[in-house]
Amino acid sequence: MATIFTKIAKGEIPSYKVAESEEFYAFLDIAPMAVGHTLVIPKNVEDDYIFNLDENTYMGLCAFAKKVAQALKAAVPCKRVGVAVLGMEVPHTHIHLVPLQSESDMDFRKSKLELSSEQFAQTASRIYEEYLKIQ
Numbered sequence: 001m002a003t004i005f006t007k008i009a010k011g012e013i014p015s016y017k018v019a020e021s022e023e024f025y026a027f028l029d030i031a032p033m034a035v036g037h038t039l040v041i042p043k044n045v046e047d048d049y050i051f052n053l054d055e056n057t058y059m060g061l062c063a064f065a066k067k068v069a070q071a072l073k074a075a076v077p078c079k080r081v082g083v084a085v086l087g088m089e090v091p092h093t094h095i096h097l098v099p100l101q102s103e104s105d106m107d108f109r110k111s112k113l114e115l116s117s118e119q120f121a122q123t124a125s126r127i128y129e130e131y132l133k134i135q
Contacts, residue, residue, distance in 0.1 A: 005092040016124035024064040031112040036076035048091035071130035
């Protein structure tokens with residue numbers, strides 16, 4: 001059975017897309033720790049553990065995530081973009097990219113932000129525009 005992330009990448013479930021390639025997809029987390037919190041996934045591999053990915057998929061995912069992080073930093077004012085791979089919530093490898101002002105901004109135990117659909121859409125659009133510049 002397809003994971004929720006596979007359904008998102010296929011467009012079966014709506015998302016706030018920030019970047020896409022033939023093999024990878026990046027979209028805003030709907031329960032963000034910060035404005036711009038993005039998830040990066042492989043489209044065609046549903047394994048829930050990043051280190052189970054084959055070498056090409058792993059390296060491609062990391063390279064794609066790097067471009068997305070660069071676009072995110074350009075679109076959302078922050079000191080850094082933090083990265084985390086937990087893989088506990090959804091059984092599909094995913095990388096969290098979180099705009100940071102300090103290390104405490106990346107505490108998964110903190111309450112999540114509640115943003116309007118307009119805020120999500122505007123943020124996704126800004127990141128996507130920056131991503132296109134990197135291509």
